[in-house]
Amino acid sequence: MGLAVKLRTSVPKHGDIGRHREFSSEQTFARVRPHLRRAGITRIADITGLDRIGIPVFNAVVPRSHDELSVYNGKGGSPIDAMTSAVMEAMERFCAWQPMRPDRIASFAELSAGTEPVLDPASHNMQPHPLYHAHQPLSWVRGFDLLNEQTVLVPLCLAGYYIRFHEQPCYKVTTTNGIASGNSLEEAICHALSEVVERDAWTMAELVCNRLRTVVATRVANAPPGSVQWLEDKHPALDLGTLPTAPARYAQMFADAGVHLVIRNVTSATGVPTFAALIREDLGPTVSAGHAGYGSHPDAEVAVMRALAEAAQSRAVDLQAVREDLNLPGAKVQKWQHQTYRSQEVDPSRWPYGEAGDPVRFGDVPSHPSDDVMADLGLLLERVRALGLPRVIAVDLSIADLPVHVARVIVPGMETYAMDQGKLGRRAGAMWDTTLRELIARRPEVAVR
Secondary structure, eight states, X not given: OOXXXXXXXXXXXXXXXXXXXXXXXXXXXXXXXXXXXXXXXXXXXXXXXXXXXXOOEXXXXXXXXXXXXXXXXXXXXXXXXXXXXXXXXXXXXXXXXXXXXXXXXEOHHHXXXXXXXXXXXXXXXXXXXXXXXXXXXXXXXXXXXXXXXXXXXXXXXXXXXXXXXXXXXXXXXXOOXXXXXXXXXXXXXXXXXXXXXXXXXXXXXXXXXIIIHHHHHHHEETOOTTHHHHHHTTSXXXXXXXXXXXXXXXXXXXXXXXXXXXEEEOOOTTOOOEEEEEEEOOOOTTSOSEEEEEEEOSSHHHHHHHHXXXXXXXXXXXXXXXXXXXXXXXXXXXXXXXXXXXXXXXXXXXXTTSOOSSOBOGGGSOOOOOSBHHHHHHHHHHHHHHTTOOOOEEEEOOOTTSSOEEEEEEOTTOOOHHHHSOOOOHHHHHHHHHHHHHHHHTSTXXXXX
């Protein structure tokens, strides 16, 4: 592991425009296969047949992981795609939980009085630990700010992924948001930043289309007619009949299996195409009635394919019932566990599972396909900068002698609530207020009870 983040100016993609990797799945798997034992991977399993959808889903099993999970999952258009995806997920976590030597041990108050740039833990949208304060000594490591091209000190507990930590961390929970692997550091950073954009977009969409919608439906007197539908259609469903060939094939696989599918366009103010694929079916009292997959990428087709494949993976993993963070319906769980909580029922009349009043055509969603990973990364950075967010910090978590690169990307100000149920930031609050004002403007006499 190390600080150096020296990126190439061009990283051509494997295959045709729209692909998002530097090498094929076959090439990637051949590179990492000799290192599976070192990462603790003892078995790779094909679990596609546990479901009837048919989209390939694989496991990579790590019995002695330093994680709450010992089974990692992958999905893709072919068995080798899914197998490689699962192995790269396991490699990603293996690299992320390795110990790092701190570059500094000091409090934020001490560091902020100096000249070296430092990330204020309070500026990141994660719920602070109740005992954290600015004068508490912390371990820090250096990341690289891609927007300002300078090193930045970040809390070590945020840079890596640690379930058990050697000191009191500054955040209440730890997450994998913004950690990704790739054949190269450029690929890993691009994938990681896409994930940060995806979680931010889903948080914003869920806040308006679900939570604000519920407030309006239950607590707003004299709401303008159609207010609930107006809020839900802020992020409408896609017209499935307008999907391109490859995602249309996935959608047809759900239809052939009798599984109801809705794809929501949850693209945020970044303008980076982001989709949520929601599927529902009553599978009995111990399996969730609904499953979801999410995807974000400059190329809209890549984004929607990611969402559809992840929805299939979510369902297959639930049916397999070995993932440690899944809970039975009705179980009492912590807020941050809601992301993997099994729900006994979903309301098919409500967002996001309900049908949209005015579906959007896939071709109407702006898309930015390219044949170079660095073009994708450049667009992502440009869109984050346009939001007024000051930093995109990359921490290189790669292990020098492994043919896998891993990065954590930290974007202070990007929302994560949909993932960790912890803290809503300034942008989420501003969007709530703006949307409520727009609603009130439709009928001035609206009042909140």
